Amino acid sequence: MPELPEVETLVLEFQKKLAGRTVTAVSVFRKTRVFKVPAEVFQKGLPGKRIEEVRRRGKFLVFKLNRESFLAFHLGMTGRLVWAAKAGSGDPHLHLGLQFEGIPGQLFFRDIRRFGGIYFWTEGETAPAGILRLGEDALKISSGEFKKIFKSRKGRIKSLLLDQKLVSGLGNIYADESLFRSGVDPRRRPFKIPGAKFEALHGAIREVLKEAIRFGGSSIDDYVRSDGSRGGFQERHRVYGKAGRACGNCGTLIRRIVLGGRSSFFCSKCQQ
């Protein structure tokens, strides 16, 4: 599932490829729920707009366009933004295609499970609630802010890390990997986590995210880079998806439990 490193990888790729380019044509393949404003708004509003900058806000990929307008994508579980020469004929999962001036090929948004979203708004309108409510970015938040935000919460640390209003960008994979690296049990309540461990967790989050960006993200379900190639960080996962395998640290079998409706992988010996 695409999280901060996967989106960041795409941002870097699209910034290079598309900054300064103008949209010439918009294809709406099917009017699905991934269009968070009516498809006609994209068809009418996008042609002629130039991409000034490509940014990331949490797990959202945001194209800042000229005339104070914004196009944003959320990849959900299985969303992909890929560059291709043309649409596969009869592909039932394509939603949007964009063509740009002076460059062959198209940018396609493809999403099998349709949990993703495509957004468009202008400066006069409010940005989508999901973007406005985002907490500080997981790569930018300071150790002090991190502790302040989480320390007083009552929930379990794993579930809290996934709450995008508290800190943005983490998903199931990187939350589990960060908890493992810092030796924190995902079921722990924040007030029971010692200060030093809190700092270790904050440090582990940064370390895991930066490392994942260097490797081009993790390809687990459907995520691929903009050219269709796979990320490499899935080879470096130490607990995620490894239930029943031996912990690389101590040999204890990795467990899988469900927290807040999401699976959590951890080593019960290394993580206390």
Add this chain to the structure above:
DNA sequence: TTAGCCCTGAGA
């Protein structure tokens, strides 16, 4: 704070 919903492919 938690359960349920959306949606589809994969696996039992």
Add this chain to the structure above:
DNA sequence: TCTCAGGGCTAA
């Protein structure tokens, strides 16, 4: 044929 995963949102 049935069950299930899961990010983000909504309702209870």
